[in-house]
Amino acid sequence: MVAAIDGPAGVGKSTVAQRVAEASGFAYINSGSFYRAITLAVLEGDGDPGDAGNVLATARACGLGMKDGRLMLDSRDVEDLIRSAEVDSWVALHSSIPEVREIVNARLREIASKSDVIVEGRDIGTVVFPQAEVKIFLDADVKTRAERRHGQGLSALPLSDIESRIAARDSVDRAKPKGRLLAAADSIRLDTTHLTIDQVCDRVLVAILEKKNNPGDICRL
DSSP: OOEEOOOOOTTHHHHHHHHHHHHHEEEEEEEHHHHHHHHHHHSSSOOTTTTTHHHHHHHHOEEEEETTTEETTTTEOOOTTTHHHHHHHHHHHHHHHHHHHHHHHHHHHHHHTTTTTEEEEIIIEEEEEETTSSEEEEOHHHHHHHHHHHTOOOOOOOOHHHHHHHHHHHHHHOOOOOSOOOOTTTTEEEEOOTHHHHHHHHHHHHHHHHHHHTOOOOOOO
């Protein structure tokens, strides 16, 4: 079974997906991490990170996988290396390349074919897994998302810069020629601006367990 959780940058997809995966016993996959790993590989290489040909060649050469819930790049654990400000500044551009998205999507489908999974990203329910049994679309206003990202302490940037970068990322994600940020017509949409993380997790978990236990009878929260 596939549960897809989509939404814009900083909305809390990763936290929600991880908690719900643990509670439900599903495997957790962060699709954005795969793009970040490709960007990391590009930045570690000698080529121009702004050259689409170089990015695509790097993506084709990357070995992407999961081990014990952590992202592996060519058998190297890069989970703690992919959320730097430098990766942040390039990943939106790299992930907008259609051929790169095809590479990542194929790997995601391969991994998901082996177990029940919760996959989070920006086009999971619309492009990667359009037949996902459960589709959740999380959203929140830009200011709230920036405050949440800043509170994680993963970036040394001031709050105003984080907000500007998230807004810019939204623009790129919504304008991608393929795999753009969009809520699937049959998704459960949750505005999390005024919800606690526990409230969001509870609603998502209920939707998944109802579908898992009662196929064809999911309640729209």
